[in-house]
Amino acid sequence: MDRQGSLTGTAERAVIGAVRGYVSAHLDGGPVCVALSGGADSLALTAGAVRAGLDVHAIVVDHGLQDGSDVVAETAAATVRRLGATAEVRRVTVDGAGGLEAAARTARYTALDMARSDRPVLLGHTLDDQAETVLLGLGRGSGGRSLAGMRPWSAPWGRPLLGIRRTQTVAACEGWGLPVWDDPHNSDPRFTRVRVRTEVLPLLEDVLASGVAEALARTADQLTADSDALDALAGDVLDRQTDEGLAVIEVAGAPSAIRTRAVRFWLQRRGIEAPSHRQVTAVDALVSDWHGQGPIAVGGDDEARLVVTRRAGVLVVERLNR
Known part of the structure; x- marks a missing residue:
């Protein structure tokens, strides 16, 4: 096996292992939903969940923001059906206050909640997403709770891949031969998160040496523990x-x-x-x-x-x- 094949196999095992470990820590092993976009992260999560032995139902939310979004959604659904998951497409209208990103997020989570039928919903957020979230919270001065980033489990939302890098999900999809859709919005510099991903984090990696994303994710874990302890003390006061x-x-x-x-x-x-x-x-x-x-x-x-x-x-x- 060549080096690329070895890396790909390692990524596949890492994704499956992350899902199995997550289920053991947070879930009961029953049916789950996966929020599927067709991108590498959610596609790898869906495939990893199926290979981990879970009963998986994929929910594809079509925001209708781009030409051909319906084709992308149906292709993603068809892909995971071939893996052994069930899948459905939910079409939403994106409007409301707070800008495009916020409105799309609200519409997406509402659709996922309506479709899940009391099942937990697994989300494909990775360690890279966590690092970006911490940096955004720091820049906005949002406080410790925001700097704690995304929780691994906040019912009904689960994030099994917070310890997995984006490069690993891409490699896993390549190893499994899964067609990945690259959302143009993920490289559109109009969005702040995209600039953090493509400009800020690479600069930090260059200036501070490698390992910045992992360090930011560790910071989120530590702050989550601290915030939980302080929240419990505040709750005692309110009681x-x-x-x-x-x-x-x-x-x-x-x-x-x-x-x-x-x-x-x-x-x-x-x-x-x-x-x-x-x-x-x-x-x-x-x-x-x-x-x-x-x-x-x-x-x-x-x-x-x-x-x-x-x-x-x-x-x-x-x-x-x-």
Whole structure:
């Protein structure tokens, strides 16, 4: 066997081993879905899952953003059917706020959730994707939770390939003779993630020597463990609260990392699904820097706005008519 053949065989075994190890750690071995795009990562994951002995149903989401996307979707589905998986194509409409990337992601995950029928959904994110996610979070100043990157398991989403490099998924597909579709969006410099992938990470590898992607992925693992520990402590603080509000005396003495988490979780429990950093900081100031501030706006709709007010040492969420 030549060197290329040896590398390909190693990649195939690595993908299958990653799936088997993941199932042992996180799943019960029952039927799974795989989010399939036709690219090397999701195709290798699907093939690896079938070869690992799983009952696999592939879900191909056709975003309709490019000419011929329907052909790409049907080709991907037909490819994995030949491997022994079942497959379906879900067509979606991409619109909404937040730009093309965000709208496509929302449409994709909604379609996957609707199609999975209570089965876990495996996603083809690799170590390279994790490294890119950490860098993007760092650049945006998103905090420790964002720097922790993507979780291996966050029900119903599973990511068995977070320890596998993108070069390995490409090699595995080559070894299995699978036709890989290269999404033009993955090389389009209009997208920030693409520039991180093609410009920033290669520059870091050059300046800091090799191993940057692996180091970023290790950082994500470490921060996940740290964040989980702090989240648990913040949860303990909230468990001492009543439904009436957040008692300042219960959180005021906590370290900032725990206090702000408790504030965020409390806001989420009160119906503010994704409180921003600015909102959390302003509400936390009602606890840690109290000097008679007025209500803090945290959401609302056309009819009323939601505000947090401090009264007699208790934070409460109120609905004020516009």
